[in-house]
Amino acid sequence: MPKPEGLYIHVPFCRKKCGYCDFYSVPGTQEDYDRYTDQVCQMLLDCPFGSRVFDTVYFGGGTPSLLGARNIDRILQAAASRHTLTGREITLEANPNTVDGAFFGDIHRSGVNRVSMGLQAAQPLLLHTLGRSHTPGDVTRAVELARGAGIENISLDVMLSLPGQTLEDILQTLQFCIELEVPHISAYLLKIEEGTPFDCQDVRGLCPDEDLQSEHYYRMVCFLEHHGLLQYEISNFSRPGFESQHNLGYWKLVPYLGLGPAAHSFLDGKRFHFERDLPAFLAAKDPWSLRQDDGPGGDFTEFAMLRLRLREGLNLDEAQAYYGVDKEQFLFRAQRFIPLGLVQQSGSSLRLTPRGFLLSNPLIARLLGD
Amino acid sequence: MQDHAHIRNFCIIAHIDHGKSTLADRILELTQAVSAREAQDQLLDNMDLERERGITIKARAVSLRYHADNGEDYLFNLIDTPGHVDFNYEVSRSLAACEGAVLVVDASQGIEAQTLANTYLAVDHDLEIVPVVNKIDLPSADPERVCHEIEDIIGIPAMDAPQISAKTGVNIRAVLEQVVALVPPPKGERDKPLCALIFDSYYDSYKGVIVYIRVMDGALRAGERIKMMATGAEFDVVEVGFMGATSLQPQDELCAGEVGYLTASIKTVADTRVGDTVTLARDPAAQPLPGYRKVNPMVYSGIYPVDGARYPDLRDALEKLQLNDASLSFEPETSAALGFGFRCGFLGLLHMEIIQERIEREFSLEIITTAPSVVYQLTLTGGEELQIDNPTNYPDPATIESAREPFVKSSILTPTQYIGTIMELCQERRGEYKDTKYLDDTRAELHYELPLNEIIYDFFDALKSRTKGYASFDYELCGYRDSKLCKLDILLNSEVVDAFSLIVHADRAYPRARRMAEKLKETIPRQLFEIPIQAAVGGKVIARETVKALRKDVLAKCYGGDITRKKKLLEKQKEGKKRMRQFGSVEVPQEAFMAVLKLD
Numbered sequence: 001m002p003k004p005e006g007l008y009i010h011v012p013f014c015r016k017k018c019g020y021c022d023f024y025s026v027p028g029t030q031e032d033y034d035r036y037t038d039q040v041c042q043m044l045l046d047c048p049f050g051s052r053v054f055d056t057v058y059f060g061g062g063t064p065s066l067l068g069a070r071n072i073d074r075i076l077q078a079a080a081s082r083h084t085l086t087g088r089e090i091t092l093e094a095n096p097n098t099v100d101g102a103f104f105g106d107i108h109r110s111g112v113n114r115v116s117m118g119l120q121a122a123q124p125l126l127l128h129t130l131g132r133s134h135t136p137g138d139v140t141r142a143v144e145l146a147r148g149a150g151i152e153n154i155s156l157d158v159m160l161s162l163p164g165q166t167l168e169d170i171l172q173t174l175q176f177c178i179e180l181e182v183p184h185i186s187a188y189l190l191k192i193e194e195g196t197p198f199d200c201q202d203v204r205g206l207c208p209d210e211d212l213q214s215e216h217y218y219r220m221v222c223f224l225e226h227h228g229l230l231q232y233e234i235s236n237f238s239r240p241g242f243e244s245q246h247n248l249g250y251w252k253l254v255p256y257l258g259l260g261p262a263a264h265s266f267l268d269g270k271r272f273h274f275e276r277d278l279p280a281f282l283a284a285k286d287p288w289s290l291r292q293d294d295g296p297g298g299d300f301t302e303f304a305m306l307r308l309r310l311r312e313g314l315n316l317d318e319a320q321a322y323y324g325v326d327k328e329q330f331l332f333r334a335q336r337f338i339p340l341g342l343v344q345q346s347g348s349s350l351r352l353t354p355r356g357f358l359l360s361n362p363l364i365a366r367l368l369g370d
Numbered sequence: 371m372q373d374h375a376h377i378r379n380f381c382i383i384a385h386i387d388h389g390k391s392t393l394a395d396r397i398l399e400l401t402q403a404v405s406a407r408e409a410q411d412q413l414l415d416n417m418d419l420e421r422e423r424g425i426t427i428k429a430r431a432v433s434l435r436y437h438a439d440n441g442e443d444y445l446f447n448l449i450d451t452p453g454h455v456d457f458n459y460e461v462s463r464s465l466a467a468c469e470g471a472v473l474v475v476d477a478s479q480g481i482e483a484q485t486l487a488n489t490y491l492a493v494d495h496d497l498e499i500v501p502v503v504n505k506i507d508l509p510s511a512d513p514e515r516v517c518h519e520i521e522d523i524i525g526i527p528a529m530d531a532p533q534i535s536a537k538t539g540v541n542i543r544a545v546l547e548q549v550v551a552l553v554p555p556p557k558g559e560r561d562k563p564l565c566a567l568i569f570d571s572y573y574d575s576y577k578g579v580i581v582y583i584r585v586m587d588g589a590l591r592a593g594e595r596i597k598m599m600a601t602g603a604e605f606d607v608v609e610v611g612f613m614g615a616t617s618l619q620p621q622d623e624l625c626a627g628e629v630g631y632l633t634a635s636i637k638t639v640a641d642t643r644v645g646d647t648v649t650l651a652r653d654p655a656a657q658p659l660p661g662y663r664k665v666n667p668m669v670y671s672g673i674y675p676v677d678g679a680r681y682p683d684l685r686d687a688l689e690k691l692q693l694n695d696a697s698l699s700f701e702p703e704t705s706a707a708l709g710f711g712f713r714c715g716f717l718g719l720l721h722m723e724i725i726q727e728r729i730e731r732e733f734s735l736e737i738i739t740t741a742p743s744v745v746y747q748l749t750l751t752g753g754e755e756l757q758i759d760n761p762t763n764y765p766d767p768a769t770i771e772s773a774r775e776p777f778v779k780s781s782i783l784t785p786t787q788y789i790g791t792i793m794e795l796c797q798e799r800r801g802e803y804k805d806t807k808y809l810d811d812t813r814a815e816l817h818y819e820l821p822l823n824e825i826i827y828d829f830f831d832a833l834k835s836r837t838k839g840y841a842s843f844d845y846e847l848c849g850y851r852d853s854k855l856c857k858l859d860i861l862l863n864s865e866v867v868d869a870f871s872l873i874v875h876a877d878r879a880y881p882r883a884r885r886m887a888e889k890l891k892e893t894i895p896r897q898l899f900e901i902p903i904q905a906a907v908g909g910k911v912i913a914r915e916t917v918k919a920l921r922k923d924v925l926a927k928c929y930g931g932d933i934t935r936k937k938k939l940l941e942k943q944k945e946g947k948k949r950m951r952q953f954g955s956v957e958v959p960q961e962a963f964m965a966v967l968k969l970d
Binding site: 191 | 924926934
């Protein structure tokens with residue numbers, strides 16, 4: 001039995017682009033959705049990597065719910081016909097104000113057992129600033145509909161560091177999630193990426209400063225942990241057992257196949273991706289020909305930088321066994337960050353504290369040394 | 371040999387950017403063109419070569435033939451002079467080789483500080499001054515006013531001064547005619563013992579050192595044994611000759627009044643000091659020519675390779691530069707902060723900058739330079755005398771009886787509206803006011819005596835920025851004076867970083883400490899922990915700043931599509947870290963070393 005892997009489907013459609021988003025998405029017609037689905041199905045059937053075993057499937061975007069239940073079913077059917085789907089976790093990102101009970105019922109029957117939706121903030125004003133068209137009420141309704149359809153594993157996205165956002169706004173938003181009793185929350189610090197509308201509008205001045213942002217982050221971590229949603233990654237919190245298995249796969253170097261424009265893969269030791277070009281994808285006779293090589297993957301740098309994103313941290317016995325890393329030297333390098341409260345050591349494992357998580361870019365670079 | 375009456379030895383003096391080099395180029399072109407009538411073919415070759423190289427007198431001197439309007443042929447020896455105060459001594463030796471000086475003045479800017487300084491220097495050497503007004507093609511040119519200035523300020527007749535444009539080539543011949551008419555032919559007797567002044571030299575990998583000389587008395591031929599009167603070194607002459615524009619032209623002999631070169635398989639320029647007198651070993655002159663002195667560095671600083679592994683390359687670079695620059699000195703030193711490097715001595719700030727730039731450009735070495743220091747004199751309680759040019763060697767203050775620091779006599783030429791600002795600046799720099807001379811209604815010359823240590827950091831920059839670039843500045847060393855000194859240390863995260871230590875005047879320690887701490891706070895990026903920056907004198911902290919700890923630098927989303935990007939980011943961070951110097955746990959960017967030097 002081959003080792004289980006992840007399957008990622010990038011659905012590059014959105015009705016409207018949000019001001020902060022730099023994921024690849026464009027508006028599409030029903031015709032585009034169907035054509036896109038044809039192409040993904042064909043790729044699954046023609047997979048040059050042979051027949052795989054997919055433990056998890058993740059429909060990300062974009063707005064995967066736009067495809068409609070029928071297309072999602074087609075993709076899962078195609079995947080199952082050529083490969084093995086264990087059905088352990090099949091997640092779909094959905095837009096809370098364009099879904100209904102029938103949709104959730106349909107996708108659940110097709111195998112989807114986890115839904116991730118963007119709440120972002122519980123304040124209509126902040127949602128407006130973000131350019132989101134849903135209301136907090138839409139989210140409540142969508143969560144109830146999903147549950148009604150039998151999908152209990154629900155995740156909500158929330159955002160920090162928003163222009164004008166206060167600590168009270170954040171705590172109110174988190175309280176909203178707690179009251180909905182969702183078992184998983186992803187909480188992202190807004191990063192204004194180059195070329196996004198936020199970048200052009202220059203809203204940075206309206207965002208909380210660095211010190212305030214870090215304060216907000218710690219308060220969030222405390223609040224969620226207090227309510228039983230434990231931090232298992234820099235931006236992810238869940239009740240025990242509800243961690244995203246698919247995403248954990250990324251951080252533990254589980255291989256994954258990503259299909260669709262702008263999707264990345266790590267398969268058989270190699271990283272590759274498909275171009276951010278929907279028209280080319282739709283027009284391609286063989287979409288596999290759009291593959292761009294990113295070179296080998298899975299080295300110690302990746303292993304360490306990804307493990308250090310996790311609460312469980314980096315086990316250096318494991319690192320020594322897999323990569324021949326000098327464990328003592330690595331632990332020695334980490335010592336000076338322990339009294340600073342950024343790193344904790346237990347036995348042969350190192351992990352970052354929440355303060356360390358917030359500084360993970362420079363911290364991981366220094367832990368890795370030269 | 372040439373009869374004296376038809377030799378003219380002269381130099382060109384000017385303020386920087388007034389067109390000295392351009393005029394020299396034009397003179398070269400013009401005189402070559404004359405000889406072209408005699409040897410058309412060769413000329414073309416030469417001209418092509420010159421064009422390829424860009425016509426500039428690379429050599430410090432060149433011999434030219436000039437067919438004058440009176441129908442007679444002249445031998446011109448044009449001697450270039452470095453235009454900057456750091457090389458004042460070299461300038462004075464070049465002037466000593468001449469009988470006349472062409473004074474170039476910009477037709478719109480008029481007389482500047484270096485114009486005056488160089489003119490005075492030329493007059494001191496009894497040179498005939500040939501004023502020339504250049505850049506008459508500029509729209510802002512006012513040659514009449516400038517001629518008046520020359521007459522009023524310098525006191526030489528200038529109404530007949532050629533009005534030229536070296537750039538467009540207008541009126542260049544008039545300059546040469548003036549040289550014929552005004553510059554006296556050289557004196558000197560062929561039958562006296564050889565007495566020749568060294569005014570420059572450079573290292574040639576085939577011939578060894580090529581020594582530029584002006585023969586004052588006597589004659590010199592190949593095969594003779596010569597003696598350098600100051601250093602005592604003796605050599606057998608291999609070749610003598612004139613300096614052509616593009617090549618050396620060997621001659622049978624050089625005799626009194628002539629300017630030329632000699633080669634004698636000399637291995638290092640240190641044996642051919644500028645200002646020394648060359649004489650014959652078998653028939654030496656009774657007295658050397660006056661004015662020789664050994665040039666001592668005035669400014670010292672540490673130079674370190676950014677990449678410690680390139681220390682041998684840095685040594686190599688300094689050795690190569692020293693081949694042609696006897697005034698550059700260096701010896702190995704180590705710094706706890708910067709590792710292995712060299713303590714280098716320079717004639718002045720410009721010299722230091724030139725050397726730094728050449729190391730970086732010609733040898734592709736990245737270097738860190740520590741704060742420049744002057745040479746202080748200390749008398750210890752035990753009576754021992756010390757010369758200190760490196761803060762690291764500064765003794766325990768309790769053992770210091772007295773201290774002295776070098777002062778310079780400075781002259782600042784400025785439009786009158788900036789007099790107040792300049793006085794303020796000089797006051798801040800512990801200057802002692804001497805006097806103000808009004809050159810005319812709009813301009814004045816201020817005289818100050820300033821501690822050299824106050825002008826080696828950023829005085830030029832401060833002067834330029836406070837006078838919108840209008841003031842010009844010149845200085846010369848005028849001796850040592852008693853001073854109250856102290857050593858200022860910088861501590862990062864409670865550890866002294868030796869590379870930042872400075873010797874300062876006690877009264878200036880506090881403001882400098884404050885500015886240094888502020889500047890370091892600006893240049894040291896926030897790091898994973900808080901970094902106290904302290905400035906201390908004798909163990910007492912007198913200024914403090916804090917670089918707050920970094921609070922947030924995180925990639926919030928890192929999923930399947932972000933891993934490659936994140937890995938690249940990590941590698942970029944590693945690259946960035948290489949540009950930092952690690953002091954204990956603190957990372958200091960290289961810019962910080964430069965930043966603390968420019969505090970104004």
